[in-house]
Amino acid sequence: MEKPSASLWRKIKARYNLIGNECKNCGTRYFPPRIVCRKCGRKSKMSDFKFNGDGEIVSFTKISVPPDTFKDEAPYFVGVVKLAEGPQVEGHIIDNGGKIAIGTKVRAAFRKMYVDGDEGLIYYHYKFEPV
Amino acid sequence: MAGIVGYGAHLPIYRIKVEEIAKVWNDDASAIKNGLNISEKTVPGRDEDAATIAVEAARRAVKHAGIPATQIGAVYVGSESHPYAVKPTATIVMEAIGTGNNVMCADLEFACKAGTAGIQMAIGLVDSNMIKYGMSIGSDTSQGRPGDALEYTASAGGAAFIVGKEKNEIIANILKTISYTSDTPDFWRREGASFPTHSGRFTGEPGYFRHVINASKLLFEETGMKPSDFKYAVFHQPNGKFPTNAAKQLGFSENQIKPGLLTPIIGNTYSGSSMLGLAATLDVAKAGDMILVTSFGSGAGSDSFAIEVTENTDGKRKRIVPVSALIEKDRKYIDYSTYLKNRGSIMKT
Numbered sequence: 001m002e003k004p005s006a007s008l009w010r011k012i013k014a015r016y017n018l019i020g021n022e023c024k025n026c027g028t029r030y031f032p033p034r035i036v037c038r039k040c041g042r043k044s045k046m047s048d049f050k051f052n053g054d055g056e057i058v059s060f061t062k063i064s065v066p067p068d069t070f071k072d073e074a075p076y077f078v079g080v081v082k083l084a085e086g087p088q089v090e091g092h093i094i095d096n097g098g099k100i101a102i103g104t105k106v107r108a109a110f111r112k113m114y115v116d117g118d119e120g121l122i123y124y125h126y127k128f129e130p131v
Numbered sequence: 132m133a134g135i136v137g138y139g140a141h142l143p144i145y146r147i148k149v150e151e152i153a154k155v156w157n158d159d160a161s162a163i164k165n166g167l168n169i170s171e172k173t174v175p176g177r178d179e180d181a182a183t184i185a186v187e188a189a190r191r192a193v194k195h196a197g198i199p200a201t202q203i204g205a206v207y208v209g210s211e212s213h214p215y216a217v218k219p220t221a222t223i224v225m226e227a228i229g230t231g232n233n234v235m236c237a238d239l240e241f242a243c244k245a246g247t248a249g250i251q252m253a254i255g256l257v258d259s260n261m262i263k264y265g266m267s268i269g270s271d272t273s274q275g276r277p278g279d280a281l282e283y284t285a286s287a288g289g290a291a292f293i294v295g296k297e298k299n300e301i302i303a304n305i306l307k308t309i310s311y312t313s314d315t316p317d318f319w320r321r322e323g324a325s326f327p328t329h330s331g332r333f334t335g336e337p338g339y340f341r342h343v344i345n346a347s348k349l350l351f352e353e354t355g356m357k358p359s360d361f362k363y364a365v366f367h368q369p370n371g372k373f374p375t376n377a378a379k380q381l382g383f384s385e386n387q388i389k390p391g392l393l394t395p396i397i398g399n400t401y402s403g404s405s406m407l408g409l410a411a412t413l414d415v416a417k418a419g420d421m422i423l424v425t426s427f428g429s430g431a432g433s434d435s436f437a438i439e440v441t442e443n444t445d446g447k448r449k450r451i452v453p454v455s456a457l458i459e460k461d462r463k464y465i466d467y468s469t470y471l472k473n474r475g476s477i478m479k480t
Contacts, residue, residue: 016186016227050229072478073177094178096144097461110186110227111178122214124182124223 008123015125018108020087022049029086053108053126055083060093060100069114081106081128091128098130107131133257133294134301135438136264137196137447140290140410140454141187142397144461145174147470149283155467156278163283168371172286172398174465175272177473181210182220184289184403185270186227192266192291193228195450196300200228203293204262205235205253209245209269209402210289211320211327213238224268235262242318243367243401244428245269246290251308251434253294264295269402276326277476284370286398290406290454302444303413303422306437307354311346318429329429338431339369343377346433347425354437358382361437362420365391365408367427369399377425390415397458409438411454418442 011032013019020031024045028037031051037044060079063070070076077093077100093100094109106128113125148171153160164170175184185208193200206228208220221236235256239245246269253265270289275281295301317338320327330338343366351357358364364383366374371394378388391408393400400407405426412422422438471477 012226016223017229072472094176097463110183110190111176112180112183113178122180122182124186124227127178 016110018051018053018089018126020049020051021046031083031087031089051083051085051108053083055081055089055106055128057093057100057102057104057106057128058082058088059102079128091126094127094129096129100130104130132305132307133254133296134304134441135292135413136198136295136297136300136302137192137293138290138410138413139188139191139193139195139452140288140407140457141184141191142288142454142457143173143175143179143184144463145176145473146171146462146464147174147467148464151467151470152283166372167280167283168375169284169395169398171396172284173288173400174470174473175287177475179272179287180214181208181212181270181272181289182214182223184272184287185210185220185224185268185291188270188289188291189224189228189266189268191452192293195447196264196293196295197447197450198264198293198295198300201231203228203230203234203264203266205256205265206230207237207239207249207252207265207267209239209241209247209249209267210271211240211242211245211401212272212274213240216322220270241432242428242430243369243399243404244426244432244434246402246406247424247426247434247436248428250292250294250436251310254305254308257294257296264293266291266293268292269404269406271401271403273399273401274320274326279326281327281329284394284399286400288397288400288407289403290410292406300443301441302447304439304441306439307350308434308436309346309349309353310432310434311342311349312432313342315341315429315431317431334369334429335373338429339367339373339427340377340380342431342433343367343425343427344380346435347381347423350423350425350435350437356421356437358387358423360421361387361423363390363412363416364388364423365405365412366425367405367433368392368394368408369404369427371395393454393458407454413440413444414451414453414455416440416444418444
């Protein structure tokens with residue numbers, strides 16, 4: 001059983017709700033959130049931004065040989081999704097019977113990502129689901 | 132009294148048919164289908180539990196209500212399959228819908244009626260002006276012991292309701308709610324036990340029917356209403372047969388219970404059962420329609436509600452994901468082995 005770390009707790013908002021940030025100086029949005037805007041440097045004015053989770057698949061792959069963490073989940077899909085509101089985001093893609101292909105529209109669903117044995121924490125996360 | 136300002140539902144995409152389970156145990160599938168009035172049930176995905184179902188339903192409810200989640204002052208989650216024994220499901224939900232930290236939260240358990248108990252609590256808080264909006268969710272990934280009759284019905288799903296008192300936001304007025312409660316040992320699950328135990332036929336008359344019938348009659352007495360005053364009725368649905376019999380005993384027709392009778396095609400979603408039935412009924416109800424809802428939780432008790440649909444319902448309807456769409460969407464039929472894997476009963480070593 002892992003002991004949950006403070007860094008994990010800090011990521012809950014991002015993992016549950018796709019909360020990244022936006023540079024108010026230039027309008028560039030980031031996920032995961034960045035401390036400093038890549039374009040504006042020290043002129044950055046970073047502010048939380050909640051992405052609505054809608055987007056489309058720009059790349060994906062089927063994982064058949066998983067790490068131990070996901071040994072019961074294989075085969076499963078992971079990919080890169082271009083959010084309608086800006087950045088490209090990595091994530092698991094739910095195989096709901098819909099077509100998983102480049103260009104498929106997806107939404108951000110709320111799912112279990114990983115369960116730490118019988119006594120550890122349950123880790124919840126966004127996953128992308130074809131719509 | 133406060134009314135419903137929004138609701139949302141969620142069902143997993145996986146289904147298993149009665150025939151598939153019956154094949155494993157050498158049961159007579161047609162006898163079970165006729166006896167329980169059920170043909171298939173939902174099964175949670177490996178990445179779903181009562182919390183994920185609650186969050187999906189809650190997010191849809193917020194969208195339907197069209198209110199800022201930050202104005203929700205209470206979140207209650209009723210379930211008998213909370214993912215943690217200690218650590219609330221409600222905190223996962225409040226974080227995932229973004230209520231902010233100024234919110235009352237608690238997990239509730241009253242077998243299959245904890246979600247409707249939460250609606251009653253939210254009504255009290257809203258009517259006493261302690262909060263502006265309150266949310267209650269019934270969500271379960273219910274358990275059925277392999278080979279037991281419950282295995283044919285125990286399914287997964289949930290629904291979330293938001294109550295408030297702004298007249299221009301209410302889609303359905305809650306005119307009255309009452310409860311009928313007793314200490315009845317019809318069905319239970321001890322701490323640490325994987326599956327519930329039930330008292331067989333005892334769950335019927337002294338359990339389900341006594342409470343559902345008496346709660347409904349108590350509501351009639353206190354409101355002066357009768358079955359013919361209601362366009363629709365929704366009863367808790369442990370199988371397809373009990374609610375049909377209860378409706379008949381009370382004097383309701385098959386047409387009155389039809390929109391909300393979901394168990395024959397999705398199974399018994401436990402805490403989600405009567406709330407999903409209400410959601411499906413509100414999906415089709417029109418302004419002025421009266422709806423009776425009577426839940427049931429073993430142990431035992433029933434909450435009964437008299438609900439009147441308002442003119443605001445049409446304006447918000449386009450934001451609803453109807454229960455019928457969730458039932459039809461992306462259905463995936465699985466075999467018994469996959470069912471065991473999804474339930475976490477078998478895994479790689």
